[in-house]
Amino acid sequence: MNSQRQSPVYRSRLLQPASERTPDSHPLTWRLRDDGQVVDLKDYESKQGYEAVRLVLDEGDPQAVIAAVKEANVRGRGGAGFSAGLKWSLTLQGGDIPRGYIVCNADEMEPGTFKDRLLMEQQPHLLIEGMILAAFANNARFGYIFLRGEYVESARVLTAALAEAREAGWLGPDIAGSGFDFDIALHTGAGRYICGEETALLNSLEGHRANPRAKPPFPGQSGAWGKPTVVNNVETLCNVPAVMLRGADWFQALSGDRTDDGGTKLYGASGLVNRPGLWELPIGTTGRELLELAGGVRDGRELKAWLPGGASTGFLLPEHLDLPLDFDTVGKEGSRLGTGLITVVTEDQSMVALMRNLEEFFARESCGWCTPCREGLPWTVKLLLALERGEGEAGDVELLDKLAADCGPGLTFCAHAPGAAMPLQSALRHFRHEFEQGVRYPKGKPHADPIPAGEV
Amino acid sequence: MMEPTPTPQTITTDGFRLHPEDEAAMRAEASHYEQPQAACIEALKIVQRRHGWVPDDAIPAIARILGVGPASVEGVATFYSLIFRQPVGRHVILVCDSSSCFLTGSDQLREALSERLGIGLGQTTADGRFTLLPVCCLGACDGGPALMIDDDVYGPVGAEELAGLLEGYP
Ligand SMILES: Cc1cc2nc3c(=O)[nH]c(=O)nc-3n(C[C@H](O)[C@H](O)[C@H](O)COP(=O)(O)O)c2cc1C
Ligand code: SF4
Ligand code: FES
Numbered sequence: 001m002n003s004q005r006q007s008p009v010y011r012s013r014l015l016q017p018a019s020e021r022t023p024d025s026h027p028l029t030w031r032l033r034d035d036g037q038v039v040d041l042k043d044y045e046s047k048q049g050y051e052a053v054r055l056v057l058d059e060g061d062p063q064a065v066i067a068a069v070k071e072a073n074v075r076g077r078g079g080a081g082f083s084a085g086l087k088w089s090l091t092l093q094g095g096d097i098p099r100g101y102i103v104c105n106a107d108e109m110e111p112g113t114f115k116d117r118l119l120m121e122q123q124p125h126l127l128i129e130g131m132i133l134a135a136f137a138n139n140a141r142f143g144y145i146f147l148r149g150e151y152v153e154s155a156r157v158l159t160a161a162l163a164e165a166r167e168a169g170w171l172g173p174d175i176a177g178s179g180f181d182f183d184i185a186l187h188t189g190a191g192r193y194i195c196g197e198e199t200a201l202l203n204s205l206e207g208h209r210a211n212p213r214a215k216p217p218f219p220g221q222s223g224a225w226g227k228p229t230v231v232n233n234v235e236t237l238c239n240v241p242a243v244m245l246r247g248a249d250w251f252q253a254l255s256g257d258r259t260d261d262g263g264t265k266l267y268g269a270s271g272l273v274n275r276p277g278l279w280e281l282p283i284g285t286t287g288r289e290l291l292e293l294a295g296g297v298r299d300g301r302e303l304k305a306w307l308p309g310g311a312s313t314g315f316l317l318p319e320h321l322d323l324p325l326d327f328d329t330v331g332k333e334g335s336r337l338g339t340g341l342i343t344v345v346t347e348d349q350s351m352v353a354l355m356r357n358l359e360e361f362f363a364r365e366s367c368g369w370c371t372p373c374r375e376g377l378p379w380t381v382k383l384l385l386a387l388e389r390g391e392g393e394a395g396d397v398e399l400l401d402k403l404a405a406d407c408g409p410g411l412t413f414c415a416h417a418p419g420a421a422m423p424l425q426s427a428l429r430h431f432r433h434e435f436e437q438g439v440r441y442p443k444g445k446p447h448a449d450p451i452p453a454g455e456v
Numbered sequence: 457m458m459e460p461t462p463t464p465q466t467i468t469t470d471g472f473r474l475h476p477e478d479e480a481a482m483r484a485e486a487s488h489y490e491q492p493q494a495a496c497i498e499a500l501k502i503v504q505r506r507h508g509w510v511p512d513d514a515i516p517a518i519a520r521i522l523g524v525g526p527a528s529v530e531g532v533a534t535f536y537s538l539i540f541r542q543p544v545g546r547h548v549i550l551v552c553d554s555s556s557c558f559l560t561g562s563d564q565l566r567e568a569l570s571e572r573l574g575i576g577l578g579q580t581t582a583d584g585r586f587t588l589l590p591v592c593c594l595g596a597c598d599g600g601p602a603l604m605i606d607d608d609v610y611g612p613v614g615a616e617e618l619a620g621l622l623e624g625y626p
Contacts (some may be wrong), residue, residue: 006623008599008610008611008612008613008617009608009609009610009613010596010599010602010609010610012613013597018566049469053518077619087484098616100601101613108595109592109593109595111554111555111556111592111593111597112555112556112593112597112598113593113595114595114596114598116595117595117596118574148595149501149538149607150538150591150595150604151595152607168596183490187494188498188501189497189500189536189538190497190500190536190537190538190539191536191537191538191539191591192536193592193594204497206489206491206493207489207493207494207495207496207522207528207532208493208499208528208531208532209531209532209535210535210536219610224490225490225491232587268597268598269536269598270556270560270597270598270600271556271559271561271597271600272559272560273557276596276599276600281596307555311554311555311593315585324601341597343555343556343559343597344528344559349559354555354558354559356553357553357554357555357558360553360555361555361592364592365592372594381507382606401480442476
């Protein structure tokens with residue numbers, strides 16, 4: 001460890017003091033401590049921890065859990081917004097179907113996203129409790145937390161919490177005297193963004209290269225080692241205990257009449273804001289509210305554009321600041337809510353340079369399986385680099401349109417390529433002139449080797 | 457039964473031996489899964505923790521323990537960016553180059569690092585102290601520009617703070 005006093009050690013933190021957080025309004029974070037220390041088992045149990053597990057196992061009806069999660073409309077917080085209850089209702093179980101797996105997607109690597117880290121580092125038992133409930137609902141025999149390798153602190157905290165939970169009988173055989181048995185292992189990765197795609201994640205979990213798998217079959221039918229497998233994001237699973245304890249209606253009501261989506265969301269802001277951070281807010285909070293919490297755009301600059309939820313979402317403009325940030329509303333604007341952590345771009349930032357940075361990321365992180373992604377993205381980067389230097393050629397901007405279109409939904413094996421296309425297409429739509437300015441000879445190149453006048 | 461493991465300084469790929477503790481750790485990992493192949497990434501990381509990187513001859517050794525072909529271990533070893541197939545420095549610096557850090561100055565941070573260490577991305581200092589690598593979003597975007605040195609995350613890091621920071625990693 002570095003011993004320098006002023007070393008800028010990074011610590012995950014929520015920018016809302018405990019006095020502003022209540023069990024009624026902040027199901028994800030009300031237990032978090034102001035000093036940022038871990039909520040350990042004792043602390044967690046003294047604050048209604050594992051009460052949902054006790055309640056649900058006492059009642060003993062897995063279908064009731066699925067119905068409640070469906071009714072609460074808990075939508076996947078990993079970025080796609082798929083209804084968790086619906087996903088669970090499609091998991092194969094019963095008859096002679098073997099018990100499967102719950103896999104928590106803790107690969108958090110979407111640029112601009114730093115929310116799951118907070119939940120894992122400060123309140124690991126909420127995730128464990130959510131996984132136990134998900135396991136019971138889906139008849140899973142074992143769970144894995146697939147954690148990205150760089151989250152060393154999360155690994156340390158989770159390892160300790162899993163041991164605590166096992167010791168206390170919340171994991172293992174016959175949980176809380178119910179006859180239900182379930183345990184969880186921590187699985188840490190070794191880099192590569194594509195591991196977060198749920199079927200690539202399963203390949204990685206099984207010890208293969210992280211290439212995605214064909215769907216169908218969906219993981220709920222045939223996932224890890226061919227068994228029914230539920231893959232959910234950390235934040236999604238962390239919502240389940242409160243839904244079971246307080247009911248679907250309460251969860252739905254958390255978002256008031258802002259949106260049909262239920263619950264709260266860990267929202268965040270980074271990029272050029274004065275006070276980057278994380279907040280738990282009702283789902284449907286607007287970009288303007290978030291920007292205000294973040295202390296506004298940095299140094300009084302003007303807002304140019306923003307990404308609503310990570311690198312694979314489309315750019316929105318200042319005029320979109322008053323829209324509720326929920327899955328459907330943002331989807332209607334040609335973008336996606338994604339992870340709900342906004343990235344703020346200021347007026348002085350070249351969109352061509354920013355797009356080059358984003359596409360470098362997508363090109364490097366392609367798994368290489370399909371051509372438009374493997375070949376198209378590096379080509380996109382090359383074109384953007386040329387435009388950035390003012391050395392683009394006539395037709396380059398149109399070529400970018402085409403390369404992005406080739407990566408569109410349904411044309412590649414997984415959603416990585418569409419994720420690369422969306423910000424590019426939105427940037428080309430909203431800021432086309434910036435790209436066109438990078439073309440050196442818009443009317444075509446002059447003769448390659450002109451004969452200087454008067455020298456014949 | 458086992459000979460002592462060579463130290464990282466003397467290791468060559470043809471002198472590779474799995475440390476008995478590492479072998480035991482790999483077998484313990486493998487027991488968490490339906491099939492031992494699933495412990496492959498962890499096995500590579502176990503070798504890397506001891507040696508700093510994964511030499512070629514570690515591949516068949518791991519394959520033997522997991523009961524899989526060396527080609528599948530090699531395939532995994534070459535896919536993941538945090539598995540190093542060449543020697544690295546005593547400390548690995550991962551500089552985030554994703555969007556939020558790009559907006560808050562990761563290019564300047566990387567340039568300052570390069571200048572101070574006299575190396576570019578993917579290179580190791582002549583004294584074997586530091587290797588500099590790019591990394592995707594470290595999930596520390598509210599502390600951008602961010603970087604990681606070994607297991608420690610820092611951010612926001614100003615160029616003027618680098619000297620003090622690096623001192624902590626002799
Ligand atoms: C390239 C790519 C990367 C992804 N990375 C993540 C990730 O890091 N974490 C995550 O929860 N979901 C990620 N997803 C989404 C998952 O595929 C999947 O939708 C999610 O884990 C489902 O959980 P949820 O319904 O609870 O959100 C990624 C998807 C793609 C296409
Ligand atoms: S779209 Fe890209 S990341 Fe996804 S499978 Fe194809 S090549 Fe791999
Ligand atoms: S973009 Fe650098 S830490 Fe997220």
